[in-house]
Amino acid sequence: MPEPLLRTTERGLYCSAADVYIDPWLPVDRAVITHAHGDHARWGSRHYLASREGGRVLRTRLGSEANIELVDFGEVRTINGVRISLVPAGHILGSAQVRLEYNGDIWVVSGDYKTEPDPTCSPFEAVRCHTFITESTFGLPIYRWCAQEETFADMRAWWRENKERGQASLVYAYALGKAQRILAGVLDADIGPVYTHGAVERLTIDYRDSGIALHPTTPVASHPKKFDYAGSLIVAPPSAAGSTWLRRFGDVSTAFASGWMQVRGARRRRSLDRGFVLSDHVDWPALVSTIEATGAEQVWVTHGYREQVVRYLSERGIAAQSIASQWEGEDDQGEAVANEEAMA
Numbered sequence: 001m002p003e004p005l006l007r008t009t010e011r012g013l014y015c016s017a018a019d020v021y022i023d024p025w026l027p028v029d030r031a032v033i034t035h036a037h038g039d040h041a042r043w044g045s046r047h048y049l050a051s052r053e054g055g056r057v058l059r060t061r062l063g064s065e066a067n068i069e070l071v072d073f074g075e076v077r078t079i080n081g082v083r084i085s086l087v088p089a090g091h092i093l094g095s096a097q098v099r100l101e102y103n104g105d106i107w108v109v110s111g112d113y114k115t116e117p118d119p120t121c122s123p124f125e126a127v128r129c130h131t132f133i134t135e136s137t138f139g140l141p142i143y144r145w146c147a148q149e150e151t152f153a154d155m156r157a158w159w160r161e162n163k164e165r166g167q168a169s170l171v172y173a174y175a176l177g178k179a180q181r182i183l184a185g186v187l188d189a190d191i192g193p194v195y196t197h198g199a200v201e202r203l204t205i206d207y208r209d210s211g212i213a214l215h216p217t218t219p220v221a222s223h224p225k226k227f228d229y230a231g232s233l234i235v236a237p238p239s240a241a242g243s244t245w246l247r248r249f250g251d252v253s254t255a256f257a258s259g260w261m262q263v264r265g266a267r268r269r270r271s272l273d274r275g276f277v278l279s280d281h282v283d284w285p286a287l288v289s290t291i292e293a294t295g296a297e298q299v300w301v302t303h304g305y306r307e308q309v310v311r312y313l314s315e316r317g318i319a320a321q322s323i324a325s326q327w328e329g330e331d332d333q334g335e336a337v338a339n340e341e342a343m344a
């Protein structure tokens with residue numbers, strides 16, 4: 001039997017035929033990167049291959065010194081006979097699945113993905129393959145997202161009500177991806193100004209420079225200390241919660257936008273006024289239907305509720321196994337904490 005095209009190593013997923021790693025968590029010679037979140041794009045490798053769509057955000061994350069080669073979705077790089085290409089994953093700007101083909105054997109590494117439309121990135125495409133390596137961040141049947149239109153309508157209503165009460169509205173969202181999805185979701189809202197934390201603003205500029213239409217924003221840092229924030233929407237990363245940075249906003253209503261907000265008690269434990277369920281990962285029905293759509297006879301499950309998904313697939317006759325990732329469930333600051341909450 002030939003050696004499998006990919007295997008797990010202490011540095012991450014490795015293709016020995018092409019001598020490349022996918023999202024390695026330690027420095028390597030050649031890395032293929034699915035997307036720019038910190039648990040996937042790690043600093044220190046000699047050469048990175050990534051999608052052109054996410055080039056700007058990856059550059060911001062890896063720094064000016066990193067040697068990054070960008071490819072279009074669908075463009076094939078052949079390394080030692082292995083045909084490698086990137087396919088949209090629909091998770092954040094530039095997020096890709098990695099398709100590898102060698103001697104007729106096709107493997108696809110999903111990275112993080114969602115199938116719901118998102119105006120800030122290319123839509124997910126299901127790829128036929130023999131082996132599919134899937135994330136399982138929300139891989140339990142209890143996770144079912146409501147339509148995002150409802151979430152954005154709720155968010156606007158909350159913002160409007162706060163404005164009428166003379167309050168500012170502060171929503172916590174991961175600085176890369178979720179924050180920009182919110183800025184796209186309120187694009188045509190005519191409620192008040194939108195202000196950003198510096199970490200959000202930097203990546204928001206990258207999104208705009210990549211051609212993504214977002215609501216106009218002004219960084220909070222450009223205002224004098226005694227600025228009046230009543231009626232505005234402020235977008236900040238979860239790490240800003242509980243910091244002195246918040247004092248300047250005066251009377252403020254706080255919210256968090258995350259898939260974890262579907263977990264009972266998650267909002268209360270963070271002492272938030274509102275929780276908006278908005279995820280950049282597939283929910284349970286989309287996870288199951290995506291795996292079906294790939295037609296894969298073998299599925300490896302990583303990053304989340306691995307054992308539960310493996311059991312479900314095994315019961316349906318799919319050869320499934322769990323593979324470890326070093327940074328389990330950690331998407332940007334905050335998600336690791338939120339993940340713990342979900343497990344508790």
Ligand SMILES: [Zn+2]
Pocket residue numbers: 035037091112331
């Ligand atoms: Zn991610």
Ligand SMILES: [Zn+2]
Pocket residue numbers: 037039040112303330331
């Ligand atoms: Zn991830």
